[in-house]
Amino acid sequence: MLTLTIARLTVIEMLRRRLFLVLIGLTLLVVLLTTWGIAQVASTPSRPMSRVEQIAVVSQLLIMVGFMFSFTVAFSAVFAGAPSLSGDVESGTALAILARPISRAEFVLGKWLGVVITIIVYSLPTTALQLFLVDRVVQYVPPHPLEFLFFIVAEGVVILTLAIAISTRLAGMVGGVVALILWGVAWIGGIVGGVGLAFGNTTATHVGTATRLLLPTDGMWRGAVWALEPASVIAAIRAAGSGAADSPFFAAEPPDPLYLAWTFGWIAAFLAIAIWSFDRREI
């Protein structure tokens, strides 16, 4: 039960820190700007767009905005998650807490759960507002909006779990930077894998598969991309030939259930590593 106590404490910490308010404020500003931009692009006065063209343009723009969300959620998760554990240890705040009858596992799980809740509190309303506003201005709703929200949050949770596991041993900033570098490597790995598939290069395909398994952030991002793609766009890109499939902003298929199971297993395994590692840490 003390897991929930620590989770609540972590959420209060996040909400009371200026960082969160700044993030929400900036995100709302960006949501308004992108909505305005999408409205402008979709109604070019010189040459009226057909509905098919409009959907193609808006869906691609929305994927770019989705990438911004994926990026912001990943960054916030890392920079909120990594110091939440090591910061408490470095400042001494953890001393008084861990001297209570609480297990280290409850402490780590509570911290993790608190940041996960914060990620959801941040990303669900902002992304939902973005999709809602786009629908209002251009009457377009992506085919799988709920799945989009799910994959964006899942990507944040994956990178958060990695950042927390690293920060059980290293300083928060180091854990955050390492996690972000790996996030970038996974993104590039996804592109390499796409190229491998498109051009029949087995080594490149294996590199892509390995990075997708080692750090499932790009796998979740591709799920978010798929959720935003109308069938017409998928069909058009497929028809354009295999070369287009190597784009990091395209996914022909949703992640298969086995891969989703792998991702959940990955999160559980890294949480277990984080608990094991923190349990052995001297405070």
Next chain:
Amino acid sequence: MIGSPAISTRDLAKRYGAIQALAGLTMTIPRGAVFGFLGPNGAGKTTAVKLLLGLARPSAGEGELLGQPIGERSSRRRVGYLPELFRYQPWLNAREVLALHCELAGIDRSAWPREIEDALAVVGLADRGSTRVGGFSKGMQQRLGLGVALLGDPELVLLDEPTSALDPVGRHDVREIIRALRERGMTVFLNSHLLSEVEQVCDRVAIVDQGRVVAEGTLAELLRGDTVRLRVTDLPRDASLALAAFGAVDAEDEWLTVRGIDVDRIPELVAAIVGQGGRVHAVEPRHESLEDRFLRLLGGA
């Protein structure tokens, strides 16, 4: 477990790489005692507390807190702790910090308001309960930490340098709080390098240096001198020889100084002098100050 000592350790040791922070600490602290753990900075005092609370793992040895093996969650159930590095969540106010610790300590929710207000009142923060901890001075944070340690009427309170950030008034307040805890039968483990603090409130003291306990006992035992001065008249000249069995005798005018004597034998000494025909006008056993004893043990004097 009722009846078990508040703290007991056997050969408890901690090594950080090449540094032996604590070397074979063996001690038993009975319940209800105010125990001073005295030593210079870096002696291993904080390490000992961290081992007792399971914040660090011993390299060797074992121990129990209130009858439960150290490191186990159950051993921390009835324990309050003020860390040397006292830091509380700056984004919470004082009441919220105390409420958090009520919850962590498993105190019944209906008792929280009383516990929180009592703690604030005892440490002198009654009018600052709604202030964010981030706006507290170091002294106020240390007072809050003491309030946190006292929540839920613990059986054992570990205070690590509890007055390091306090002014003389604050130090006096803390001494009064510790005396009040003793009245209530609480066991207090006081880590300190402040001799006067320990001298004023502790029943028993262990002096620790370089990870080892170099002396332990009640203050009376520790400070017991081995010298007595007596004012004696009518003592025959050769009587001093007969008194040499008690220690090194030095006579100057009417004053006789006996060094190296077991103080329990002072009545025998007096009887011997009288037996020799001497008249005893004054007997003054010499006590060491804690500072002298401390410096002597640490090889500084």
